[in-house]
Amino acid sequence: MNLLHLYDRPAVYLVVAALLLAVGLYGLIRRRTFIGMLIAGELIFSAASLNIMALNHFLAPDPSTGQIFVLFIMGLAAAEVAIALSIIIAVYRNYRSIRSTELSELNG
Amino acid sequence: MTTFPFSDYIITGIFCLVVATTVAGALVAALSTRIIRGVTGLMICCLGLAGLYYFLNSPFLALMEILIYVGAVCVTIIFGVMLAEPDEPAGSESRSHYLLWGGLALLVSAVVFATVASLSLHGPWAAPAERVTDGSIRAIGLSLLTTYSMAFELISLVLFVAIIGALVIARAGRTKE
Structure with missing residues (x-):
């Protein structure tokens, strides 16, 4: 296996994207505060974007489709962060805490 | 050259x-x-x-x-x-709880990574026959204004609604003194 031209193989990008997805999942399960879970969610978004870009660059006939798709993902991620942070601030104002274990009023 | x-x-x-x-x-x-x-x-x-x-x-x-x-x-x-x-206060979790959730998270992420990585390493990736555009900024702009113009307008609407919604939610608890 030739290690030169490593940047011309789709598998390298896909494995990096899989690693980002796995690390994001780990953070999403492990974190106990909402902001930490939000950061892990952003990692999962990045994994999806990288996967789409790699497959589009190497396998699709139209290279601009994937770029537009990833641009839309970035817009959605920005909207998601704005909404999530405002919810976090509203929760902090009511409970004086954003730890997910302390918001257990609906816990049966 | x-x-x-x-x-x-x-x-x-x-x-x-x-x-x-x-x-x-x-x-x-x-x-x-x-x-x-x-x-x-x-x-x-x-x-x-x-x-x-x-x-x-x-x-x-x-x-x-x-x-x-x-x-x-x-x-x-x-x-x-x-x-x-x-920031989480240190030592707020019991040790068995910590180990349980850490082990579960590690297991789930390791399984996901192994599956996706092996799929992407062994997949039959075939190169496309021909490129229809060159993927330049000009091509992106042209398809944003023709093929994807509806989605482009919708994403601007989503961002607008998100800004208004974030303002409303974060403002709800504030009252004048």
Whole structure:
């Protein structure tokens, strides 16, 4: 296996994207505060974007489709962060805490 | 036309550096105990991702990644860190609980990584027959204004509604003295 031209193989990008997805999942399960879970969610978004870009660059006939798709993902991620942070601030104002274990009023 | 000596080695070295930056940033973002370090890790990860997009022949997306993620998303999260107190007090969890959730998270992420990585390593990837566009910024702009114009308008509507919604939600608890 030739290690030169490593940047011309789709598998390298896909494995990096899989690693980002796995690390994001780990953070999403492990974190106990909402902001930490939000950061892990952003990692999962990045994994999806990288996967789409790699497959589009190497396998699709139209290279601009994937770029537009990833641009839309970035817009959605920005909207998601704005909404999530405002919810976090509203929760902090009511409970004086954003730890997910302390918001257990609906816990049966 | 002569090429620069060792240019292949230099490009491969830069690519390995970019991949290492991405992976290290992601690990810092998920594993650090203090949240502000996690946000910094996300920033580093996004810088590495911008480099990967550059290697994938789209400098426009690399620019947008730095502009939107590092410039807007991470700064907004830092505002959230300032307004709430996200750090977990040390020793608030019992040891068995800690081990249980850590082991579960590690197991789930390892299984997901192994499955997806083996699929992507053994997949029958075939190159496309021909490219219909060159993927330049001009091609992106043309298809944004023709094929994807409806989605483009909808995403601007989504961003507008998100801004209004964020203002309404974050304002709800505030009353005048």
